Amino acid sequence: MTRTMPKFRNTITLWRAIVALIVAAGLYATYARFALGFAKATNLTDPQPWGLWVGLGTLCGVGLSAGGFAIAAAVYLLGFERYRPVLRAAVLVSFLGYSSVIAGMMYELGLPWRIWHPIFMWNRASVLFEVSWCVMLYSTVLALEFSPALVEKIPWAGLRTWYLRWHHEILVGLVMAGVVLSSLHQSFLGGLYLLTKGKLDPLWYSPYLTTLFFLSAIPAGLAITVMALYLSVRSLNVKLDPAILSEVGRVIAPLLALYGIFRVVDLSKNGALPYLWMWREETLSFWLEIGLFVLAPLVLLNLPKVRNNPQSLYWTCATVVGGFMANRLNVSITGLQASSGVYYVPKWTEFAATLMVLTLAVLVFRYAVIYLDILPKKIPPQLRWTAKGAAAEA
Amino acid sequence: MERTKAILVDITKCIGCRSCEQACKQVHGFPMETEAKLSPTALTVIEEHDGKFVRKMCMHCQEPACASACLVGALKKTSAGPVTYDAGKCIGCRYCLVACPFSVPRYEWSKLVPYVKKCDMCAARQANGQPPACVEACPTGASTVGWRDEILEEAQRRIMAGGYVKRIYGSEEVGGTSVFFISDVPFEQLGFAAPPQQPMPVLTANALGDVPTVVLVGGGLLSGLYWITQRRQSVALAEGKIAVPRPTDKERS
Numbered sequence: 001m002t003r004t005m006p007k008f009r010n011t012i013t014l015w016r017a018i019v020a021l022i023v024a025a026g027l028y029a030t031y032a033r034f035a036l037g038f039a040k041a042t043n044l045t046d047p048q049p050w051g052l053w054v055g056l057g058t059l060c061g062v063g064l065s066a067g068g069f070a071i072a073a074a075v076y077l078l079g080f081e082r083y084r085p086v087l088r089a090a091v092l093v094s095f096l097g098y099s100s101v102i103a104g105m106m107y108e109l110g111l112p113w114r115i116w117h118p119i120f121m122w123n124r125a126s127v128l129f130e131v132s133w134c135v136m137l138y139s140t141v142l143a144l145e146f147s148p149a150l151v152e153k154i155p156w157a158g159l160r161t162w163y164l165r166w167h168h169e170i171l172v173g174l175v176m177a178g179v180v181l182s183s184l185h186q187s188f189l190g191g192l193y194l195l196t197k198g199k200l201d202p203l204w205y206s207p208y209l210t211t212l213f214f215l216s217a218i219p220a221g222l223a224i225t226v227m228a229l230y231l232s233v234r235s236l237n238v239k240l241d242p243a244i245l246s247e248v249g250r251v252i253a254p255l256l257a258l259y260g261i262f263r264v265v266d267l268s269k270n271g272a273l274p275y276l277w278m279w280r281e282e283t284l285s286f287w288l289e290i291g292l293f294v295l296a297p298l299v300l301l302n303l304p305k306v307r308n309n310p311q312s313l314y315w316t317c318a319t320v321v322g323g324f325m326a327n328r329l330n331v332s333i334t335g336l337q338a339s340s341g342v343y344y345v346p347k348w349t350e351f352a353a354t355l356m357v358l359t360l361a362v363l364v365f366r367y368a369v370i371y372l373d374i375l376p377k378k379i380p381p382q383l384r385w386t387a388k389g390a391a392a393e394a
Numbered sequence: 395m396e397r398t399k400a401i402l403v404d405i406t407k408c409i410g411c412r413s414c415e416q417a418c419k420q421v422h423g424f425p426m427e428t429e430a431k432l433s434p435t436a437l438t439v440i441e442e443h444d445g446k447f448v449r450k451m452c453m454h455c456q457e458p459a460c461a462s463a464c465l466v467g468a469l470k471k472t473s474a475g476p477v478t479y480d481a482g483k484c485i486g487c488r489y490c491l492v493a494c495p496f497s498v499p500r501y502e503w504s505k506l507v508p509y510v511k512k513c514d515m516c517a518a519r520q521a522n523g524q525p526p527a528c529v530e531a532c533p534t535g536a537s538t539v540g541w542r543d544e545i546l547e548e549a550q551r552r553i554m555a556g557g558y559v560k561r562i563y564g565s566e567e568v569g570g571t572s573v574f575f576i577s578d579v580p581f582e583q584l585g586f587a588a589p590p591q592q593p594m595p596v597l598t599a600n601a602l603g604d605v606p607t608v609v610l611v612g613g614g615l616l617s618g619l620y621w622i623t624q625r626r627q628s629v630a631l632a633e634g635k636i637a638v639p640r641p642t643d644k645e646r647s
Contacts, residue, residue: 039504046432046500049491077616079623110486110501110508117485121466127598128489129465130605176616180609187601194597195459195493197590210601340497 019359026356029349033107043347047340048333052350055332057104057357059189060325061097062135063213066221068094068142069175069182071248076175086244088149088374089232090225095142096361102139103357127191134185141178145171149372186217193331201335202272203286208262209331215262216293219255220324222248223317228365229375230314236366238375242310249313252320253301260294285326285334293323398475398572399520400542401529402549403449405577405584406557407536410447412440417531421516434502434511438528443584446577449537451528452477452498452513453564454572459594463493468510475542475572476515484509495568495589515572542572549576569593 032041044051071090074080106112118132144167151163190213193200206212226248232238267273275283297320306312333344368374412428418438419426429436431450438451454477461469461477468483469490490510491499502508516526524530529539540548549562553576563581564571568589577584590597 034506037504037506038501038508042503044503046491046503047497049488049501073616077620077623079627108487110488111484112486114485117466117483121468121483123462123465123467125462125595125599125602126465126467126489127602128463128487130602132465172620176613176620179616180612183612184605184608191598191601192489192492194601195463195594197594197597198495198588207597 019363022352022355022359025348025352026359029352029356030107032349033353038110041347041349041353043344043350045342045344047342048336048344050332051344052333052346052354053104053108055329056325057108057354058101059328059332061101061104062185062189063217063220063324063328064224064321065094065097065101066182066186066217067225068092068145068221069178070218070222071225072145072175073179076172077179082244082247085240085376086225086229086248088146089229089369091142091145092149092365092368092374093225093228094221095139095146096365098135098139098142100357100361101135103360104354107353127188127194131185131188131192134181134188138178138181138185141174141181145174145178149368149374153372183214187211187214189213190331196336199336199339200331201275201282201338202270203267203275203282204331204335206266206270208266212259212263212266215255215259216324216327219252219259220293220321222252222255223320223324226252226317227314227321230310230317232369232375233310236369236375237378238369239378240375242308245310245313246307249301249307249317252317253298256294256297256301256320260290260298263290263294282330282334282338285330289323289326289330291323292319292326297323396473398473398542399515399539400454400475400545400572400574401515401526402538402540402545402574402576404536404538404552405446405448405575405579407534408440408447408449409534409536410440410442411533413531413533414438414449414528414537415440417527418513421519421527432498432500434500437500437511437513441585444579446579446584448575448584448586449528450498451573452515453496453567454513454515455568455594456570456572457568457593457595459493459495459568460490460499462595462598463489465489472517474517474520476517476520477512477572478514478517479510479512481509486510493594495594496587545574549574552576566591569596 029041038044042051042053068091071083071087074083075087105115109115118129119136123129148164148167151160151167154160154163187210190209190211193205193209194207197205226245229238229240229245229248233240233242267276276286277283297316300306300312300316300319306316337343415428415436415438416426418424419436422435422437424435429439430441432439438449441448441450454471454475456471458469458471458477461467461471463469464484465487466483466485468480469477470480471477486501486508488501488510491497491501499510499512501510516524516528519526525539529537532538538545538548546562546565549565552558553560553562558576558578559580561576561581563575563577563586564573567587569592575581575586582588
């Protein structure tokens with residue numbers, strides 16, 4: 001054990017080099033943002049006051065965290081026991097998603113040390129006020145939902161039992177609160193853009209932006225959960241029945257179809273159909289989004305060959321996630337470009353900061369799966385990190 | 395309703411001398427260089443369109459999008475008319491910049507402690523009985539200030555006298571503003587925005603009004619679902635269809 005540990009630490013693999021590079025770039029971006037200011041760290045301007053940090057960090061971050069509440073509701077409220085093995089992983093993905101959103105806020109807000117202001121300074125007429133409360137409350141709910149994974153590792157049996165019993169009492173209430181808060185929150189992120197009437201391109205502006213954001217978040221959240229599960233099985237010593245992935249994959253298709261139908265009806269009701277065939281950058285972005293998010297996945301998920309092959313399913317889910325991100329970036333950037341009169345391309349430091357936050361979230365997920373009981377494992381986890389475990393094995 | 399103050403800008407009378415810009419910079423202590431566009435140090439500017447001089451500034455909407463957007467209530471429509479900004483509350487989210495249908499608020503992008511900057515119609519001066527600095531400085535009477543109803547009547551009177559486009563810009567836009575423009579050239583040619591006619595907060599009010607419904611109906615629905623699930627489980631258990639109760643989190647670990 002003692003001989004192998006240093007070897008484990010010192011190996012420089014390709015992935016570790018990439019992570020180091022991302023963190024280095026992210027740290028510089030952090031320095032630029034806080035020591036040099038927005039003007040040096042971003043390409044944001046008055047006509048384009050929200051850029052990549054809102055579009056990718058917040059809108060995609062929250063949207064892709066929708067898997068947790070969906071799976072929790074399926075298991076606890078609908079009694080779909082077959083999803084239970086992946087429940088903790090789904091909740092962890094959501095919790096890390098929300099944590100990265102909050103970390104991203106520190107970059108995005110001009111005065112981040114005032115992030116607590118909405119707790120005491122209320123404006124019930126503001127969609128963003130509701131969003132901020134949903135983030136606060138739902139992050140708390142997710143932390144509580146996830147807490148047993150940490151608490152069960154506490155060595156004091158009395159404390160452990162007391163907490164887990166208490167947790168069991170409130171669990172269903174937590175799950176219900178989570179579903180309501182998530183639904184409100186996902187919807188209200190779209191609701192933020194209701195005020196851009198006259199500015200946002202007709203391909204994306206709709207009085208039903210709230211519904212559209214909600215409907216698109218659930219399949220996207222499930223898709224990223226499938227991706228996380230697949231990667232865990234591939235590289236983290238996790239033993240999972242591939243049928244569960246197919247089960248989740250099977251749910252994504254009807255959800256995407258529902259979204260697609262709602263979107264088409266909505267576009268025609270808003271008189272936006274003529275814009276579908278115009279030769280413009282907006283229209284091209286629109287088709288990219290719809291192709292990736294709705295059309296391609298619907299075709300692919302219909303093929304049993306794809307659904308039942310974990311690797312194909314993984315790439316199909318990647319397509320869904322890509323299309324979802326295209327949608328959020330289209331609403332927050334592409335669709336507002338023409339009316340703003342500026343062509344916004346994020347500065348590299350904007351990418352670097354977001355990438356660092358996401359990379360750290362992935363790292364935490366990785367180590368949580370390795371050291372905690374998140375997913376069923378091929379060998380007991382203790383063997384990997386405690387001497388006692390190693391002794392027990394011997 | 396209380397009487398509120400409003401500004402009328404008569405584009406036919408503006409000679410482009412930029413006295414308003416200078417006066418504005420002076421009362422705010424900004425550097426005196428002339429700027430082409432609104433900026434954190436230029437809260438009003440004169441833009442030239444088609445040989446006409448058009449003054450840009452905050453429109454002080456009756457129901458401002460920015461004030462409804464601001465999550466901490468830093469932006470407020472005061473009872474005296476101006477839309478004011480409380481820098482002490484602002485967290486720098488910049489949703490007001492996104493929301494403003496006239497694209498007026500500016501952000502101090504190059505500062506390390508950045509705030510939003512926009513015209514507040516010299517609310518403090520007006521509270522002391524003084525006119526806004528820009529209006530006071532105008533040598534031709536192109537900008538005038540007064541009670542909103544009287545200012546609207548005055549605009550009407552001038553349009554009726556002839557020589558103007560028959561439209562008061564700001565009387566209908568976003569449900570009405572507190573800065574009005576009258577012109578002898580159609581507003582579309584002068585680069586004026588064409589925002590929605592209804593008050594902007596209406597756009598989000600419906601969604602926000604749904605919150606209690608979602609919480610109540612959603613909560614009820616979920617409790618119902620949970621009850622059904624539990625019931626089915628206990629029935630199955632009683633009928634011997636499943637042998638053991640489902641595992642709890644405790645047993646999992």
